[in-house]
Amino acid sequence: MIEINLDKSSVRELNEKLQGGSVGDKFSINNTVGKHALSVGLTTDVDVEINGHVGYYCAGMNQKANIVINGNAGPGLAENMMSGEVRVTGNASQYAAATAHGGLLVIEGDSSSRCGISMKGVNIVVGGNIGHMSAFMAQSGCLVVCGDAGDALGDSIYEAKLYVRGKVKSLGTDCIEKEMRDEHKKELQQLLSQSKMSHGVEEFRRYGSARKLYNFDIDQVDDY
Amino acid sequence: MCGIVGLFIKNPALESQLGALVAPMLSEMTERGPDSAGIAVYRNPQEDGCKITVLAQQQDFDWGALEAAISNNFSLRDITVTRNHAVLSLDSEIDEVQDWMKDNWSNLSITSAGTNIEIFKGKGNPAEFIDQFDIKSMTGTHALGHTRMATESAITTEHSHPFSTGQDLCLVHNGSLSNHNRLRETLRKKGVQFKTDNDSEVAAGYLSWRLSEGDDLDQALNHAIEDLDGFYTFAIGTRDGFAVMRDPIGCKPAIMAETDDWAAMSSEYRAIATLPGAENARIWEPEPTQIYSWKRS
Structure with missing residues (x-):
């Protein structure tokens, strides 16, 4: 275990050390006190444990690394993540996993507004509630919410799948409730067990695109 | 950008340390607002x-x-x-x-x-402001602070926050208002006076006007949601506490925390992290358009 204390190391030194890690390395980071851009741009399969609350843009652009934050995260958590896993034991602020292409983001507490905005393949599992405008223009991947969802869920959504266990305050334009078929139950079950959430798949409803706002109609190909 | 901090002392034993507790919070918000800084402190009530x-x-x-x-x-x-x-x-x-x-x-x-209220503000780096006005030695019941990164209007002391909105009331703002010019003219016709072309001063003037029309603070803030167009996280100091409200879109950051000893708000957690017991505080993000307030009982 390599310990890095942010009382002594700068954020730049921290990120250089983490980015230079080898497969299987384990890091423990302390004294975070809400600092920004911790553990960003990692491209190797390392384990990072961050003890304390973090500020803006933690775990941004993550590839392959497994990052656990024992605390709350500020805005822009795991933005544009490509792969790997990021887990927060507390809450996350706005636009968690925005534009993220892959990997798994687990937020054990609540996530505030714009969670998964423009998500492009990431899977997000939230143990609590999510705020308004979540999954706005979500393109692909899954957003699993074990609590309630705020206003305008999935506005202008493309092909991402949204699973919500609690209430949805309102659905955004072109987002509708959809049938939960076996393939969805299987997918959801896998995400719940991967993220260590103990709810049953039957408790969830699925939401997705009505495909009226965006569609490609072959009969109108000349119009494009 | 801009940084906001607010600290409300619940345990009277900490009142003697109000300045010492709020100064590091303000300092931590320097990167969000290096142009100017200001503080409203509530102390020495004049019976x-x-x-x-x-x-x-x-x-x-x-x-x-x-x-x-x-x-x-x-x-x-x-x-x-x-x-x-x-x-x-x-x-x-x-x-x-x-x-x-x-x-x-x-x-x-x-x-x-x-x-109770006293407001001090100045151009320049927050660290200089803290030293010049000896913020660390201030005692009192609660304080609001602001670090400014000017986006709407000039960098002068008068453009700096907090803005007074009435007796023992003040406002600090992170965000930008888009209808402030028209609203300023409307308010001038109603007799509200403005010293600058600053958008946040219009928000302060608006609240002063609503309060003079008989609104209580909650009613005034609810009217503000209707009439102010733009982005805002507001912290409003009152004689016996303070209130926090975010705009309906809620894109300007705010975080709140509370322990048995104090209640605090800030633009970012790192300002709150400077407070004793912050690591075990109850921490949450305020919901858009919801008014959160603390009052001395």
Whole structure:
């Protein structure tokens, strides 16, 4: 275990050390006190444990690394993540996993507004509630919410799948409730067990695109 | 950008450390607002009297002349000068003093008026401001602070926050208002006076106007949601506490925290992290358009 204390190391030194890690390395980071851009741009399969609350843009652009934050995260958590896993034991602020292409983001507490905005393949599992405008223009991947969802869920959504266990305050334009078929139950079950959430798949409803706002109609190909 | 901090002391034993606790919070918000800084502190209540903070444009202002003139016209208890600010404590009608100041001392501006509030602000780095005004030694019940990164209007002391919105009331703002020019004109017609072209001053003026129309603070803030267009996280200081509200879109950050000893708000957690016991505090993000307030019981 390599310990890095942010009382002594700068954020730049921290990120250089983490980015230079080898497969299987384990890091423990302390004294975070809400600092920004911790553990960003990692491209190797390392384990990072961050003890304390973090500020803006933690775990941004993550590839392959497994990052656990024992605390709350500020805005822009795991933005544009490509792969790997990021887990927060507390809450996350706005636009968690925005534009993220892959990997798994687990937020054990609540996530505030714009969670998964423009998500492009990431899977997000939230143990609590999510705020308004979540999954706005979500393109692909899954957003699993074990609590309630705020206003305008999935506005202008493309092909991402949204699973919500609690209430949805309102659905955004072109987002509708959809049938939960076996393939969805299987997918959801896998995400719940991967993220260590103990709810049953039957408790969830699925939401997705009505495909009226965006569609490609072959009969109108000349119009494009 | 801009940084906001607010600290409300719940445990009276900590009142002597108010400044020492709030100064690092303000300092931590320097990157969000390196242009100017300001603080509203609630302390030394003037029973059966009033307190006015005035700001001089010149650093070498003749405070002795002001003291003599006030003493001739009113019952002055005390005058405390800190650089280009002075806090006046009086046994007089607050409106009469304010009117007299406006008529006779147009080179001074009143930054705050009430019984408890004092507002200090200045251009430059927050660290310098904290030293110049000896913020760390301030005692009191609660304080609001602001670090400014100007986006809407010029960098001057008068453009700096907090803005007074009435007796013992003040406002700090992170965000930008898009309808402030029209709203300023509307409010001027209703008699609200403005010193600058700053958008946040319009929000302060709007709240002053609503309160003068008979709204309580919650009603005034609910009207603000209808009439203000733009982005905002507001913290509003009151005589016995403070309130926090975010706009309906809620894109400007805010975080709140509470322990048995204190309640705090800030633009970012790192400002709250400087407080004793922050790691075990109850921490949450305020919901859009919901008003959160603390009051001394």
